[in-house]
Amino acid sequence: MDKDTIIEVKNLKTFFYTNQRCNKAINGVSFSVKRGKTLCIVGESGCGKSVTASSIMGLLPKLSRIEEGEINYYSERHGKLRIDQLEQNGPTMRSIRGGEIAMIFQDPMTALNPVFTVGGQIGENLKYHAKITARKIRKKTVDLLSDMGIPAPEQRAKEFPHQFSGGMRQRAMIAMAMSCNPRVLIADEPTTALDVTIQAQIFELMETLKKDYGTAIMLITHDMGVVTELADDVAVMYMGNIVESGTVEDVLHRPAHPYTRALLSSIPVLGKGKQQELEPIKGSTPDPYDRPVGCQFQPRCDFATDKCGTAPVEESCGETHSVMCWYYREVMNHEGK
Ligand SMILES: Nc1ncnc2c1ncn2[C@@H]1O[C@H](COP(=O)(O)OP(=O)(O)OP(=O)(O)O)[C@@H](O)[C@H]1O
Ligand SMILES: [Mg+2]
Structure with a gap:
């Protein structure tokens, strides 16, 4: 502290x-x-x-x-x-x-x-x-x-x-x-x-x-x-967890969680012009009384595998940046948006 x-x-x-x-x-x-x-x-x-x-x-x-x-x-x-x-x-x-x-x-x-x-x-x-x-x-x-x-x-x-x-x-x-x-x-x-x-x-x-x-x-x-x-800082919440947090630079420019990426591709970003391809986030949030096992974002996630049946732990992915995803390295290195 x-x-x-x-x-x-x-x-x-x-x-x-x-x-x-x-x-x-x-x-x-x-x-x-x-x-x-x-x-x-x-x-x-x-x-x-x-x-x-x-x-x-x-x-x-x-x-x-x-x-x-x-x-x-x-x-x-x-x-x-x-x-x-x-x-x-x-x-x-x-x-x-x-x-x-x-x-x-x-x-x-x-x-x-x-x-x-x-x-x-x-x-x-x-x-x-x-x-x-x-x-x-x-x-x-x-x-x-x-x-x-x-x-x-x-x-x-x-x-x-x-x-x-x-x-x-x-x-x-x-x-x-x-x-x-x-x-x-x-x-x-x-x-x-x-x-x-x-x-x-x-x-x-x-x-x-x-x-x-x-x-x-x-x-x-x-x-x-x-x-x-x-x-200055951003925390991204999903189904009762903070799935990613960091400085505004970290989270908006180097998103490490698939959910953050999806959120960012679903909204227009200032300065990117009219040609931006917007993509709504697949599916919808689960019923809080009937939650997926493990990672809560798993059913909507393109990166998910069997491993995601176990809830990921929070990991540091930069000096001020942390994320809760087994595949954050892949997400950060992913081509495109
Ligand atoms: N007064 C309440 N009684 C029962 N459940 C509640 C109550 N308030 C919130 N919840 C439940 O707690 C969870 C989180 O709700 P919360 O209001 O924090 O969402 P939120 O992120 O603020 O959403 P929004 O963007 O719509 O404001 C939801 O599953 C909601 O159904
Ligand atoms: Mg609210």
Whole structure:
């Protein structure tokens, strides 16, 4: 662990229990988030990105629990904290959540309460974590909404979430998450409902936060364009595992996992022109209750052999680059894309 690490996740397993069945949604995930850096997490729907985020935030639904592993947070105020051992709604977790560690949720209504005004909610968060005067709170709330490109912010601050459009709700929630200048910002698909111009503004605000406060950002996204632009490091998730991780250079330019390669060939890459041959990823993600034996990507993989019936272990394939595939050497040397 180096001193730049702010969050360290070690062998995390988070399972869901429904109808006497167990979904191993996160099945042994390790990564770290570094101060002042952006880690992008990518992967198809259902692979465990949001559950990883909720595990860190201490906001897991009732049917789930952390089965194994550690989540360490290196707080300036509290020193090293085992987040996974804190009570989800206990005083320590509540003093961190929304202040030192903030989250932009995939669904804005997870964070906004329908019975309070938008401005009131942003103000409450500031009051709780930033401890500033009522006048400053009002001013800061309006400034934040205005930074997010919400027109007539003074008026809008007095309105309720249902009076906002979907994209405006998302922006209000982003304002709330950024309001206390968090040490760690977890952003789960923060800009999917937004116009590209607003999206660009929001990413710019995130960059400012990173520069001014050394905020570490964990950004969950489907958009490889966003990854290219913002990421320092990338982790690729598939069915509850991180199958490949490294710097953005490592992962995007020297992909070592067949899944990463497939993901990259399924999306247009900026700068490659109109002639790119896009190929959708074969097949679909398996039923989490009926998983393949061994490597989870095996049924969809062109490189798979009988050996893949045994789950591959994580191996280093470069100084900062690691991968979970028996055939990573072949993948890295493969011709073409
Ligand atoms: N509240 C819940 N109850 C039961 N199962 C859940 C719940 N939330 C997530 N899961 C399961 O956990 C697994 C991981 O889901 P998760 O929401 O983390 O996916 P994701 O990678 O964020 O996908 P998306 O890109 O669609 O947001 C899935 O199999 C999902 O069905
Ligand atoms: Mg999600």
